[in-house]
Amino acid sequence: MPGFKGLAVPGPTNMPFRVRQAMDIPLEDHRAPDFPQFTLPLFADLKKIFKTETGHVFIFPGSGTGGWESAIANTLSPGDKVLASVFGQFSMLWADLCQRFGLDVDAVQAAWGQGVPLDQYRARLEADKSHSIKAVLVTHNETATGVTSSVSSVRHILDELRHPAMLFVDGVSSIASIDFRMDEWGVDVAVAGSQKGFMLPTGLAIVCVSEKAIEAGKSATLPRCFFDYRDMIKANAQGYFPYTPTTTLLRGLRASVDMLLEEGLHNVFARHHRLAGAVRAAVDEWGLRNCAQAPRWFSDTVTAVLVPDDCDANAVIKTAYHQYDLSLGSGLNKVAGKVFRIGHLGWLNELMIIQALGGAELAMLDCGIQIQPGSGVGAAIRHLSQAGQAMRIAAE
Ligand SMILES: Cc1ncc(COP(=O)(O)O)c(C=O)c1O
Numbered sequence: 001m002p003g004f005k006g007l008a009v010p011g012p013t014n015m016p017f018r019v020r021q022a023m024d025i026p027l028e029d030h031r032a033p034d035f036p037q038f039t040l041p042l043f044a045d046l047k048k049i050f051k052t053e054t055g056h057v058f059i060f061p062g063s064g065t066g067g068w069e070s071a072i073a074n075t076l077s078p079g080d081k082v083l084a085s086v087f088g089q090f091s092m093l094w095a096d097l098c099q100r101f102g103l104d105v106d107a108v109q110a111a112w113g114q115g116v117p118l119d120q121y122r123a124r125l126e127a128d129k130s131h132s133i134k135a136v137l138v139t140h141n142e143t144a145t146g147v148t149s150s151v152s153s154v155r156h157i158l159d160e161l162r163h164p165a166m167l168f169v170d171g172v173s174s175i176a177s178i179d180f181r182m183d184e185w186g187v188d189v190a191v192a193g194s195q196k197g198f199m200l201p202t203g204l205a206i207v208c209v210s211e212k213a214i215e216a217g218k219s220a221t222l223p224r225c226f227f228d229y230r231d232m233i234k235a236n237a238q239g240y241f242p243y244t245p246t247t248t249l250l251r252g253l254r255a256s257v258d259m260l261l262e263e264g265l266h267n268v269f270a271r272h273h274r275l276a277g278a279v280r281a282a283v284d285e286w287g288l289r290n291c292a293q294a295p296r297w298f299s300d301t302v303t304a305v306l307v308p309d310d311c312d313a314n315a316v317i318k319t320a321y322h323q324y325d326l327s328l329g330s331g332l333n334k335v336a337g338k339v340f341r342i343g344h345l346g347w348l349n350e351l352m353i354i355q356a357l358g359g360a361e362l363a364m365l366d367c368g369i370q371i372q373p374g375s376g377v378g379a380a381i382r383h384l385s386q387a388g389q390a391m392r393i394a395a396e
Pocket residue numbers: 011063064065066090139141142143144170171172173193
């Protein structure tokens with residue numbers, strides 16, 4: 001089909017030309033004497049993305065799942081208790097990973113479409129007088145349902161109860177797109193991946209680790225090798241890696257971090273919020289529902305759109321793909337067939353959002369879903385026009 005393919009899934013995301021160009025280079029010697037001149041500033045700038053002064057950022061070859069594994073394997077021992085919550089595919093998989101590692105997982109179940117169940121977290125932590133819970137897991141942005149949870153609220157609960165558990169955050173679909181504050185929220189391990197807000201190909205697990213978590217690692221006995229933070233700390237201090245790094249991706253990461261910092265994180269978050277607002281305006285105008293059950297959970301990186309009960313969301317996704325060269329995200333597990341997802345993160349602007357919404361409308365109409373043609377696109381344009389005007393007035 002002529003023309004660009006539309007990529008409106010919540011990762012992998014669209015890759016900027018600048019990032020592609022940065023990676024279009026010959027392979028290089030990762031033990032070269034001047035390699036640290038490239039890596040050390042990169043490590044330092046990554047700390048700005050995580051908003052940390054005291055944390056360590058590690059870049060592993062891998063993906064978000066590897067980042068989860070690193071958090072567990074480096075800090076905990078078999079049988080340790082962790083408090084998790086399951087309200088979507090990714091929060092479920094992280095809890096499952098913990099179980100497979102032989103941890104004692106208290107996985108609080110919540111409706112898919114809700115966020116971290118704060119009341120239940122508080123009750124569990126309050127009842128844990130002996131402090132047997134060693135880590136609390138938070139999926140900051142549940143990509144399967146388009147739900148963002150409040151990490152700071154979980155921090156607040158831990159502080160209020162003076163509970164010493166570590167706080168682990170899955171920020172795979174939030175970090176570099178939605179506000180995230182490692183130090184301020186007292187996060188002990190934050191996990192990101194390269195293929196979402198960082199606008200890179202898949203292939204890196206980027207984690208940020210607190211001193212407290214490094215300290216916990218000294219007595220933790222789960223086996224670790226590839227993801228061992230101690231090896232990373234040692235090698236990274238000299239600007240090197242304990243094994244062959246993905247130098248090409250690191251060059252891309254350099255460009256992506258530059259782009260994020262040049263735009264300014266605040267502006268990056270504001271852009272995501274503005275574009276997400278356009279998608280939500282479209283969903284409302286279509287007369288459809290957001291899978292996220294309340295505005296406080298609405299995600300600025302992905303919206304899962306519930307189709308009417310008698311419709312099949314997979315048909316919409318297939319039609320968008322085959323007829324219009326547009327990839328929409330599919331519903332996973334419990335919400336399979338019920339939702340299609342629009343990813344709105346990464347290298348994205350107003351026109352790309354309107355294109356994705358137009359494609360979704362075409363596909364829904366082809367599938368017999370009763371929406372008014374142009375209604376969602378129109379609502380998005382109204383939203384973006386108003387938001388743009390407000391921005392211009394604020395800048396004056
Ligand atoms: C919130 C979240 N966590 C974890 C993962 C797993 O990451 P990966 O597929 O990069 O291993 C994903 C993937 O989409 C995700 O969205």
